[in-house]
Amino acid sequence: MSKTAIVTGSSRGIGRSIALKLAKEGYQIVVNYSGSEQRALEVVEEIKQLGSQAIAVQANVSDADSVKNLIDTTLEQFGTIDVLVNNAGITRDRLLMRMKEDDWDAVIDTNLKSVFLCTKAVARPMMKQRSGRIVNVASVVGIIGNAGQANYTASKAGVIGFTKTTARELASRNILVNAVAPGFIETEMTDEIPEELQKGMLAQIPLNAFGKPEHIADVVHFLVSDASRYMTGQVLHIDGGMVM
């Protein structure tokens, strides 16, 4: 029977790439989205073209009831949950002195609370089946910080701490929890960064190029595959060498 993976926020960007990569490797995919239904359905269509199964499930992953519905729908449709990729994320960039409480709450809820809610919800079926893989998408800026992103960097650093703790708590049940920390990846999220800033960022990247979503998807696939079965609680940096 093929394995099932939920990828949160996979209607576009890095999440979309991860969903497509795992589908290519034979996983049945739950394409979770918040608002972009049309694009989520396009990803589902692409996955079907690849010969795998997929469904699109709308869910606000920072809301417990919504997450419960996501998990229940997945179990009804596919029967198991083998992989969870906590990818959903947003930015609300502003300097600290201009950052509103709303900007803070929205980013922490979507990027960090969602990881707690989704992980807790899948832990139950994974504990019962005595296996599971969870991959959390953190960020290089959760390690090194970034002016204008107090909320985002705090959420991503939080994801890293959460990854390590849940890895310890769930290890005895053969549930492996790891994180990836992408650097500057070309997506709609990073398109919004002014060109001048982008140039400055490029200068910080030893491999002298921005990353592609596929670079992240390949490593996520590694982290859910048998090849990484002796790894848990790790943060893999995929950033062209920005952090060493």
Add this chain to the structure above:
Amino acid sequence: MATVLERVSKVVVDRLGVDETDVKPEASFRDDLDADSLDVVELVMEFEEEFDMQIADEEAEKIQTVGDAVKFIEAALNK
């Protein structure tokens, strides 16, 4: 029809791999039956399934012994 104690015992024996004779009402899951904290969480999950009920986290935390589980489940079933 098996009693609540018998059904609870069966879940405990299956989950923890302990001897049925050790599963007495006063037996503490952690101290006497060698369960770790995650085992206790899993036991409560299995009680929920066996008896088709929801056990709130605050209630689950109070279930420390076989007897606690039986008492809680009997009370819930009689509601």
